[in-house]
Amino acid sequence: xxxxxxxxxxxxxxxxxxxxxxxxxxxxxxxxxxxxxxxxxxxxxxxxxxxxxxxxxxxxxxxxxxxxxxxxxxxxxxxxxxxxxxxxxxxxxxxxxxxxxxxxxxxxxxxxxxxxxxxxxxxxxxxxxxxxxxxxxxxxxxxxxxxxxxxxxxxxxxxxxxxxxxxxxxxxxxxxxxxxxxxxxxxxxxxxxxxxxxxxxxxxxxxxxxxxxxxxxxxxxxxxxxxxxxxxxxxxxxxxxxxxxxxxxxxxxxxxxxxxxxxxxxxxxxxxxxxxxxxxxxxxxxxxxxxxxxxxxxxxxxxxxxxxxxxxxxxxxxxxxxxxxxxxxxxxxxxxxxxxxxxxxxxxxxxxxxxxxxxxxxxxxxxxxxxxxxxxxxxxxxxxxxxxxxxxxxxxxxxxxxxxxxxxxxxxxxxxxxxxx
Amino acid sequence: xxxxxxxxxxxxxxxxxxxxxxxxxxxxxxxxxxxxxxxxxxxxxxxxxxxxxxxxxxxxxxxxxxxxxxxxxxxxxxxxxxxxxxxxxxxxxxxxxxxxxxxxxxxxxxxxxxxxxxxxxxxxxxxxxxxxxxxxxxxxxxxxxxxxxxxxxxxxxxxxxxxxxxxxxxxxxxxxxxxxxxxxxxxxxxxxxxxxxxxxxxxxxxxxxxxxxxxxxxxxxxxxxxxxxxxxxxxxxxxxxxxxxxxxxxxxxxxxxxxxxxxxxxxxxxxxxxxxxxxxxxxxxxxxxxxxxxxxxxxxxxxxxxxxxxxxxxxxxxxxxxxxxxxxxxxxxxxxxxxxxxxxxxxxxxxxxxxxxxxxxxxxxxxxxxxxxxxxxxxxxxxxxxxxxxxxxxxxxxxxxxxxxxxxxxxxxxxxxxxxxxxxxxxxxxxxxxxx
Numbered sequence: 001x002x003x004x005x006x007x008x009x010x011x012x013x014x015x016x017x018x019x020x021x022x023x024x025x026x027x028x029x030x031x032x033x034x035x036x037x038x039x040x041x042x043x044x045x046x047x048x049x050x051x052x053x054x055x056x057x058x059x060x061x062x063x064x065x066x067x068x069x070x071x072x073x074x075x076x077x078x079x080x081x082x083x084x085x086x087x088x089x090x091x092x093x094x095x096x097x098x099x100x101x102x103x104x105x106x107x108x109x110x111x112x113x114x115x116x117x118x119x120x121x122x123x124x125x126x127x128x129x130x131x132x133x134x135x136x137x138x139x140x141x142x143x144x145x146x147x148x149x150x151x152x153x154x155x156x157x158x159x160x161x162x163x164x165x166x167x168x169x170x171x172x173x174x175x176x177x178x179x180x181x182x183x184x185x186x187x188x189x190x191x192x193x194x195x196x197x198x199x200x201x202x203x204x205x206x207x208x209x210x211x212x213x214x215x216x217x218x219x220x221x222x223x224x225x226x227x228x229x230x231x232x233x234x235x236x237x238x239x240x241x242x243x244x245x246x247x248x249x250x251x252x253x254x255x256x257x258x259x260x261x262x263x264x265x266x267x268x269x270x271x272x273x274x275x276x277x278x279x280x281x282x283x284x285x286x287x288x289x290x291x292x293x294x295x296x297x298x299x300x301x302x303x304x305x306x307x308x309x310x311x312x313x314x315x316x317x318x319x320x321x322x323x324x325x326x327x328x329x330x331x332x333x334x335x336x337x338x339x340x341x342x343x344x345x346x347x348x349x350x351x352x353x354x355x356x357x358x359x360x361x362x363x364x365x366x367x368x369x370x371x372x373x374x375x376x377x378x379x380x381x382x383x384x385x386x387x388x389x390x391x392x393x394x395x396x397x398x399x400x401x402x403x404x405x406x407x408x409x410x411x412x413x414x415x416x417x418x419x420x421x
Numbered sequence: 422x423x424x425x426x427x428x429x430x431x432x433x434x435x436x437x438x439x440x441x442x443x444x445x446x447x448x449x450x451x452x453x454x455x456x457x458x459x460x461x462x463x464x465x466x467x468x469x470x471x472x473x474x475x476x477x478x479x480x481x482x483x484x485x486x487x488x489x490x491x492x493x494x495x496x497x498x499x500x501x502x503x504x505x506x507x508x509x510x511x512x513x514x515x516x517x518x519x520x521x522x523x524x525x526x527x528x529x530x531x532x533x534x535x536x537x538x539x540x541x542x543x544x545x546x547x548x549x550x551x552x553x554x555x556x557x558x559x560x561x562x563x564x565x566x567x568x569x570x571x572x573x574x575x576x577x578x579x580x581x582x583x584x585x586x587x588x589x590x591x592x593x594x595x596x597x598x599x600x601x602x603x604x605x606x607x608x609x610x611x612x613x614x615x616x617x618x619x620x621x622x623x624x625x626x627x628x629x630x631x632x633x634x635x636x637x638x639x640x641x642x643x644x645x646x647x648x649x650x651x652x653x654x655x656x657x658x659x660x661x662x663x664x665x666x667x668x669x670x671x672x673x674x675x676x677x678x679x680x681x682x683x684x685x686x687x688x689x690x691x692x693x694x695x696x697x698x699x700x701x702x703x704x705x706x707x708x709x710x711x712x713x714x715x716x717x718x719x720x721x722x723x724x725x726x727x728x729x730x731x732x733x734x735x736x737x738x739x740x741x742x743x744x745x746x747x748x749x750x751x752x753x754x755x756x757x758x759x760x761x762x763x764x765x766x767x768x769x770x771x772x773x774x775x776x777x778x779x780x781x782x783x784x785x786x787x788x789x790x791x792x793x794x795x796x797x798x799x800x801x802x803x804x805x806x807x808x809x810x811x812x813x814x815x816x817x818x819x820x821x822x823x824x825x826x827x828x829x830x831x832x833x834x835x836x837x838x839x840x841x842x843x844x845x846x847x848x849x850x851x852x853x854x855x856x857x
Binding site: 008009010011012024026027051053055065068069072073075077078079080081082113114115117118121125143146147150255256257258259260262287288289290291292293294295296 | 454456457460484486488489494495500503504507508510512513514515516518548549550552553556562564567578581582585614615616617618647648649650678690691692693694695707708713719722723724725726727728729730731
């Protein structure tokens with residue numbers, strides 16, 4: 001390309017990527033961190049209640065670590081794995097998931113990915129075709145929007161309703177679907193809302209999806225992290241009603257997000273996904289993309305088989321306690337209301353009442369000023385699709401959590417509109 | 422006889438005739454992967470009718486993964502480094518999406534040792550193996566109508582990934598008689614205003630070439646002339662055992678911007694660890710403008726990356742660069758590549774035009790006219806697998822029909838045995854009267 005007779009370089013960056021990545025929570029959190037006051041008056045530590053990283057929890061699965069050490073030292077897993085993953089690993093994920101399913105999964109139903117993040121990438125890429133659209137929940141986990149945009153899949157949002165314990169508005173969802181709708185996504189236990197869907201509700205979702213001729217992508221990355229009234233039910237249970245692609249990983253339940261070990265599991269006893277070419281596509285995509293470290297895959301059987309019930313119950317106990325503390329403290333902050341006590345995952349969504357605050361106009365401003373004045377990081381709701389709400393993580397050290405919430409309370413009172421007496 | 426391949430849906434017909442007794446053209450498939458073909462060849466061995474007693478052990482010279490052989494074992498330092506970072510429990514959480522800062526710094530320093538300028542840690546992005554580095558490069562350059570130049574023969578992931586990102590691929594031939602150098606005249610002919618980059622693989626896969634300083638400089642000057650950047654796939658970096666030393670393309674980064682791709686996989690023999698890098702070796706910031714850097718970072722935000730504790734081990738692995746280990750690997754590779762070439766000389770229907778100088782593979786030309794009832798490279802490889810339980814990669818997979826790629830990163834005695842079987846196979850199928 002010539003410009004004033006001087007040829008300029010032919011390359012430039014890919015435009016879609018900017019659009020895709022504006023959805024990242026990490027991006028917003030980084031912006032908030034830039035607002036932290038380096039010379040905080042009281043030299044207080046920064047408290048981040050913005051992330052979804054449980055790895056600092058003191059209760060840590062040493063057996064998982066040992067499994068990886070064995071696998072590494074064995075020197076059996078330094079090479080390339082087969083495309084879909086090390087066979088023993090796939091088999092053990094299949095067995096693990098089958099424990100709570102009416103039909104047993106086989107190793108052929110399981111594909112290993114570098115974390116559930118890559119599972120999202122694969123599934124959306126595979127479903128994309130010109131003109132297709134996908135139904136995503138709002139509030140949302142923005143990685144779906146990012147990958148949908150990048151794969152040129154149109155996104156349509158259905159609501160999940162705070163007044164109904166964050167259940168899906170099924171009428172709304174039905175109204176959105178058309179012949180070009182390929183799938184719907186649900187996140188259970190929910191991020192960002194901390195809800196856990198009931199068996200009945202999931203069954204209704206399955207029946208609705210079947211009626212619409214779409215598959216269900218069940219993001220169960222927080223699987224089993226349910227500590228409230230509703231037990232965790234795998235969407236795969238309804239695999240004979242509607243084909244289900246379940247996404248999961250070791251990251252949350254075993255607190256090792258840095259290990260990058262996730263999976264896509266097909267719950268589809270009727271073989272519809274195979275018939276419609278989805279299985280072939282998943283395999284093809286995996287053959288051109290990267291995968292989790294082989295020796296970590298090699299450790300999966302030991303991890304899944306040997307982690308004790310004791311470890312699982314300890315985790316749930318810690319989360320329940322933290323959620324309780326969080327909920328109680330939030331109740332004491334007038335400008336914040338929590339429509340539904342969290343019963344799963346690591347998060348809670350709370351509503352901001354801006355009318356009670358002086359000179360704070362929206363959720364992002366709230367979070368920026370909070371970072372500046374109190375060195376606390378929480379996620380503004382617009383990032384997850386609900387303007388003027390906030391997403392708060394309760395998966396933090398007890399003292400940090402209490403301190404953080406106390407600082408938010410102080411922030412409220414500093415900014416509260418003066419009462420006219 | 423027909424063979425339908427899973428991924429490629431390529432119909433091949435034997436000399437006995439395909440459908441309707443006609444010879445069918447074999448398309449150059451864009452969706453055949455190396456692993457896919459190798460799996461099919463393996464399946465042929467497994468389903469072959471020889472009894473257990475007669476069944477020979479399978480020897481695969483098909484893939485660049487030497488970890489199956491005990492003579493190729495990573496260093497104790499590498500293994501210990503990872504054990505320590507895992508045990509520390511400090512690295513179970515998420516890393517920044519561009520990679521841990523200490524990892525980026527260590528890779529920058531490691532690469533800078535062989536460059537005339539210093540790389541900054543910000544130039545380095547940590548990826549899940551070189552495969553992901555390839556994905557990143559192509560993804561950030563893709564735009565409607567753009568095209569990239571890739572070598573032929575080459576590494577099929579480039580074609581597959583480009584197809585996926587709607588990047589048109591144009592093939593530049595490598596010239597066997599000239600040590601597999603890039604045909605730069607062809608580059609001139611293929612480039613247009615939509616060309617964004619050219620890919621070079623050095624040391625070369627599948628050809629085993631190691632380009633000279635002069636040739637690399639010419640490549641840089643060609644790229645500059647056409648205003649395109651160079652993607653330098655240096656996954657086999659430093660695995661050079663011939664006359665030419667390994668010269669990193671980044672040296673010419675001030676002539677034309679270079680994106681350097683690499684990983685721990687080959688030099689440290691740990692392809693399963695998935696630890697690679699994508700580096701902007703672009704000292705004049707021709708490519709890495711703030712806007713582009715922003716885009717690269719944002720792309721990493723939506724990607725999965727390598728395990729954090731493996732990243733954390735990298736500084737130690739790179740700093741305690743063990744010369745003894747490296748020399749040993751090189752020495753084994755030199756030995757096995759020599760063996761390979763010597764044996765091939767004994768096989769009339771095979772020729773190796775250029776002795777490998779590096780990496781782990783070489784390309785061998787098949788003379789099918791000297792083989793009765795073998796129609797092409799695919800036929801050759803499938804029959805060889807079935808009759809001799811030896812796996813070679815058909816050249817079609819890497820862009821050269823009627824050639825085969827042979828990996829020599831194999832334990833010497835296995836290599837000997839495998840080549841002995843190949844020789845006997847060729848002898849058996851020879852259409853020339855052999856002297857006994």
